Amino acid sequence: MSALMTTTYSMWRLFRNCRKACELRYFDELVPLEKDGNLSFGSLIHNALEKWHSVHDIKQVLELIDAAYPDRIREERELSDWNLATAMMTSYAECYPTEEFEVVALEKNFEGPIVNPDTGSASRSFVLAGKVDGIVKQGEEYFLLEHKTASQIDASYLERLWTDFQIILYAGYLEQTMGIRISGIIYNVLVKAKLRQSKGETEEEYQTRLAELIAKSKTGKSSAKRKLPETDTEFQERLAEKYKEPGMFHREVLYISRDQFAELRGELWELSQALLDARRRKAFYKNTSYCFQYNRPCAYFPLCSSGGNPNVIENLYQKVAPHEELREGELESTPQF
Amino acid sequence: MLPTIKTKPKASLFDLTALVYGPSKIGKSTWCSNAQNALYLATEPGLNALEVFQVNITNWEEMLQACQEIAEGKHEFKTIVLDTVDNAYRMCSEHVCKKFKVEHESDLGFGKGYALINNEFQRVLNKLAFLPYGLILISHSHDKDIETRTGTHTRIVPTLPEKVRKIVTGLVDMILFCDLEMKTGEDGKPVWTRVMRTKPSPNYDAGDRTGKLPEVLPLEFSAFEKALNAATAQPAHIPATAAASTATASAASVAKPTMQPKR
Numbered sequence: 079m080s081a082l083m084t085t086t087y088s089m090w091r092l093f094r095n096c097r098k099a100c101e102l103r104y105f106d107e108l109v110p111l112e113k114d115g116n117l118s119f120g121s122l123i124h125n126a127l128e129k130w131h132s133v134h135d136i137k138q139v140l141e142l143i144d145a146a147y148p149d150r151i152r153e154e155r156e157l158s159d160w161n162l163a164t165a166m167m168t169s170y171a172e173c174y175p176t177e178e179f180e181v182v183a184l185e186k187n188f189e190g191p192i193v194n195p196d197t198g199s200a201s202r203s204f205v206l207a208g209k210v211d212g213i214v215k216q217g218e219e220y221f222l223l224e225h226k227t228a229s230q231i232d233a234s235y236l237e238r239l240w241t242d243f244q245i246i247l248y249a250g251y252l253e254q255t256m257g258i259r260i261s262g263i264i265y266n267v268l269v270k271a272k273l274r275q276s277k278g279e280t281e282e283e284y285q286t287r288l289a290e291l292i293a294k295s296k297t298g299k300s301s302a303k304r305k306l307p308e309t310d311t312e313f314q315e316r317l318a319e320k321y322k323e324p325g326m327f328h329r330e331v332l333y334i335s336r337d338q339f340a341e342l343r344g345e346l347w348e349l350s351q352a353l354l355d356a357r358r359r360k361a362f363y364k365n366t367s368y369c370f371q372y373n374r375p376c377a378y379f380p381l382c383s384s385g386g387n388p389n390v391i392e393n394l395y396q397k398v399a400p401h402e403e404l405r406e407g408e409l410e411s412t413p414q415f
Numbered sequence: 416m417l418p419t420i421k422t423k424p425k426a427s428l429f430d431l432t433a434l435v436y437g438p439s440k441i442g443k444s445t446w447c448s449n450a451q452n453a454l455y456l457a458t459e460p461g462l463n464a465l466e467v468f469q470v471n472i473t474n475w476e477e478m479l480q481a482c483q484e485i486a487e488g489k490h491e492f493k494t495i496v497l498d499t500v501d502n503a504y505r506m507c508s509e510h511v512c513k514k515f516k517v518e519h520e521s522d523l524g525f526g527k528g529y530a531l532i533n534n535e536f537q538r539v540l541n542k543l544a545f546l547p548y549g550l551i552l553i554s555h556s557h558d559k560d561i562e563t564r565t566g567t568h569t570r571i572v573p574t575l576p577e578k579v580r581k582i583v584t585g586l587v588d589m590i591l592f593c594d595l596e597m598k599t600g601e602d603g604k605p606v607w608t609r610v611m612r613t614k615p616s617p618n619y620d621a622g623d624r625t626g627k628l629p630e631v632l633p634l635e636f637s638a639f640e641k642a643l644n645a646a647t648a649q650p651a652h653i654p655a656t657a658a659a660s661t662a663t664a665s666a667a668s669v670a671k672p673t674m675q676p677k678r
Binding site for chain 1: 588
């Protein structure tokens with residue numbers, strides 16, 4: 079009997095959105111050689127929040143952020159992310175010095191069968207695995223804690239939360255494996271401040287501005303001074319002020335309906351049957367409507383648009399085993415030697 | 416309309432598209448000048464030492480005009496050398512900015528300027544690549560810090576903007592990196608030889624979808640030609656034609672009827 083293939087909701091979602099992208103990631107195991115800066119920032123904030131909720135010590139959280147950006151002195155991008163992460167977590171700690179909930183588990187992994195809703199029998203090909211950010215207890219009720227970083231929180235962002243089927247499905251699996259009833263999900267949203275560290279003026283820019291001011295001045299003079307680059311401390315202060323504004327941290331609670339579990343499990347079963355068929359017939363077709371979701375090209379766009387040119391695979395991609403998100407926690411607990 | 420026989424994998428240099436890149440003055444243009452019946456589309460000075468057929472290209476309109484004449488086929492040229500592809504892209508960028516009356520591509524907002532330039536550039540390169548001539552694109556090389564999952568690595572890549580690098584990588588059959596290789600001479604002193612690297616590495620861009628080339632070649636056109644024409648070698652990757660047919664379809668969707676300059 080062949081081993082069951084581990085799957086995640088991310089994989090099923092990708093399969094539903096674009097079968098070709100799913101094949102490239104989960105069967106050919108290709109990922110872009112270059113890391114997506116936005117994803118790595120989100121991942122760091124997840125780790126920082128996990129640390130905060132486990133030890134409640136901002137010093138340790140900031141040490142974790144410092145270690146994540148070792149080249150911030152010479153790398154502008156690293157410095158920018160370090161400033162943002164530092165200000166975000168410092169302000170988060172001030173915003174939520176105590177919590178109304180009690181942490182039951184953090185970064186909790188689970189694995190369970192994919193079940194045929196008609197017969198109740200488990201798939202002989204796939205299992206579903208996943209990881210939730212946290213499980214918390216508020217009063218007598220259990221909730222999943224889900225961290226999110228967002229560029230902004232508007233009406234559509236909040237309305238879209240109920241379509242987060244992944245977390246609802248995970249709640250169903252955790253209920254089974256842990257034997258507790260999950261009432262809902264606490265979305266813990268942190269907004270990324272859009273401030274930029276000022277680089278100051280060059281001498282030439284200053285002279286131009288000064289000349290303009292003098293030309294407008296009735297006295298023919300100006301006391302304007304050259305704008306100097308903003309130091310990290312000054313920028314941190316400005317970011318801290320920004321994070322005092324309401325809406326930069328937001329908590330939204332969503333209650334789960336039992337019907338949603340059944341619906342999503344049925345959907346998952348259908349997807350698993352479609353994947354078996356696609357795998358058997360090697361038919362992973364493209365969904366070109368998905369190429370530019372979120373107004374940016376899919377990670378596999380260069381490969382698809384080249385018609386599968388091996389030069390693209392060899393120079394722009396690398397092989398990485400799937401489901402990295404499940405392994406992140408393991409690395410920390412595995413002895414180094 | 417529909418084919419009745421399968422196309423054969425590309426075998427001759429006259430059917431292939433290659434990107435040749437490397438440091439300045441290593442001999443990229445000299446190497447290309449040995450290609451049979453080569454025509455240079457010279458977008459930058461530097462060919463003075465070479466006796467070659469060349470068209471000096473100073474703007475995108477001239478580039479389109481030259482491409483149109485090549486496509487008409489009333490000539491003996493068999494290989495087109497675009498020297499350099501970087502400058503051609505710059506001219507394309509200026510052309511689009513002029514057309515849309517903006518100073519810089521970013522002035523069009525939401526990345527529209529970049530997309531317009533890339534589409535125009537890709538349209539022309541695709542059309543050139545599908546002509547029955549060899550196409551060699553020349554670029555310089557530079558070190559680029561690439562942030563990967565395991566840390567930051569330095570990689571030698573062509574000096575093309577990132578999106579253009581992806582377009583060109585997907586278009587060409589071969590990425591040939593001109594490099595210096597150090598060997599120890601008989602007197603124990605280092606001896607530098609000029610080589611061409613043809614296979615991918617974590618340290619530089621390179622690739623050969625014909626599968627016919629050895630990993631390293633002397634930077635001599637005769638050595639390259641000999642390896643390419645070796646009868647025993649078989650294609651190592653997916654048949655070039657499979658990708659080419661897909662690329663033809665995508666090129667057709669962006670292609671415009673002629674390469675005439677727009678007036």
